[in-house]
Amino acid sequence: xxxxxxxxxxxxxxxxxxxxxxxxxxxxxxxxxxxxxxxxxxxxxxxxxxxxxxxxxxxxxxxxxxxxxxxxxxxxxxxxxxxxxxxxxxxxxxxxxxxxxxxxxxxxxxxxxxxxxxxxxxxxxxxxxxxxxxxxxxxxxxxxxxxxxxxxxxxxxxxxxxxxxxxxxxxx
Amino acid sequence: xxxxxxxxxxxxxxxxxxxxxxxxxxxxxxxxxxxxxxxxxxxxxxxxxxxxxxxxxxxxxxxxxxxxxxxxxxxxxxxxxxxxxxxxxxxxxxxxxxxxxxxxxxxxxxxxxxxxxxxxxxxxxxxxxxxxxxxxxxxxxxxxxxxxxxxxxxxxxxxxxxxxxxxxxxxxxxxxxxxxxxxxxxxxxxxxxxxxxxxxxxxxxxxxxxxxxxxxxx
Numbered sequence: 001x002x003x004x005x006x007x008x009x010x011x012x013x014x015x016x017x018x019x020x021x022x023x024x025x026x027x028x029x030x031x032x033x034x035x036x037x038x039x040x041x042x043x044x045x046x047x048x049x050x051x052x053x054x055x056x057x058x059x060x061x062x063x064x065x066x067x068x069x070x071x072x073x074x075x076x077x078x079x080x081x082x083x084x085x086x087x088x089x090x091x092x093x094x095x096x097x098x099x100x101x102x103x104x105x106x107x108x109x110x111x112x113x114x115x116x117x118x119x120x121x122x123x124x125x126x127x128x129x130x131x132x133x134x135x136x137x138x139x140x141x142x143x144x145x146x147x148x149x150x151x152x153x154x155x156x157x158x159x160x161x162x163x164x165x166x167x168x169x170x171x172x
Numbered sequence: 173x174x175x176x177x178x179x180x181x182x183x184x185x186x187x188x189x190x191x192x193x194x195x196x197x198x199x200x201x202x203x204x205x206x207x208x209x210x211x212x213x214x215x216x217x218x219x220x221x222x223x224x225x226x227x228x229x230x231x232x233x234x235x236x237x238x239x240x241x242x243x244x245x246x247x248x249x250x251x252x253x254x255x256x257x258x259x260x261x262x263x264x265x266x267x268x269x270x271x272x273x274x275x276x277x278x279x280x281x282x283x284x285x286x287x288x289x290x291x292x293x294x295x296x297x298x299x300x301x302x303x304x305x306x307x308x309x310x311x312x313x314x315x316x317x318x319x320x321x322x323x324x325x326x327x328x329x330x331x332x333x334x335x336x337x338x339x340x341x342x343x344x345x346x347x348x349x350x351x352x353x354x355x356x357x358x359x360x361x362x363x364x365x366x367x368x369x370x371x372x373x374x375x376x377x378x379x380x381x382x383x384x385x386x387x388x389x390x
Binding site for chain 2: 006007010011014015018019021022023026027032036039040041043044045046047048049050105108109112123127128155158159162163
């Protein structure tokens, strides 16, 4: 495959999956600017290894996993430089300003951010990226049963949070 | 609220989020990633193959010197990697046992500022031949009759486009050998006056060079 063909192939893949991958990473990290940077970096790496990535059974899962790995690496680097919160505790952070606030329903965003990091990742891969349990388990390096348990807990927590808010809204 | 409704609500909550980065920017960023990875392999593990007739003046310094200065983009296919260096030179690494995509190579050379005519199954040459080939192209390892039939390996060629005389182009002809390898012939040609042949012509000293990659010619 020539470079021109590879570029067309990659461009088609990027256009077809970039939004979905960005949304998945956004749900995982909670900040749109950060998610965009991570996804861009992951796609750049995908292009750099396109011969391999294009043959991956789920290239968009490769991109999201690369972005999430970069997020962890970035957090570790920054932790050595300035004090920043553990991404696993980012759910306790107040909502950030920026495009996310205006584009994502603040109630859902708040409920997602209250989930533990691993549960957010499972929600991102299962619900946003629409991966099956086995692929999600492979991407996250955990057992399929653990994926199902995380998803069950995440949905239960989201249901509880969102129903509470809806009930309060109906009362007021 | 059941799981389906909840899942739909979560999906719809981010449905208006779209990536703002153009694909061209991603590709450019990816080339930089690829170039950083490729530099060490471009200067190690090299073994050429054979040479019919060439006396090359620039030797190894082009390949090693320019590699260390490189920060620009790179092109890569299964058969070759072309890295453009900050000093204006470009290094072409031909990977053995892979078929060269001549159209891609010609396009990539042009994008790196190297006018070239790349053909498969034919080779173009000028008569009289423009001078200066040895200043335009250098090889690593330097081909010599003594290395004929060495085991197949990568051939690295460094181009110095600034040394190309006005009105000239590089001619690059690729021939598939019955042994399974490839023969690549290089020469400098007059862009306005050249002849193409379906068989590689015999070279004389300083006219050009002929490489064999992949399976040895035997």
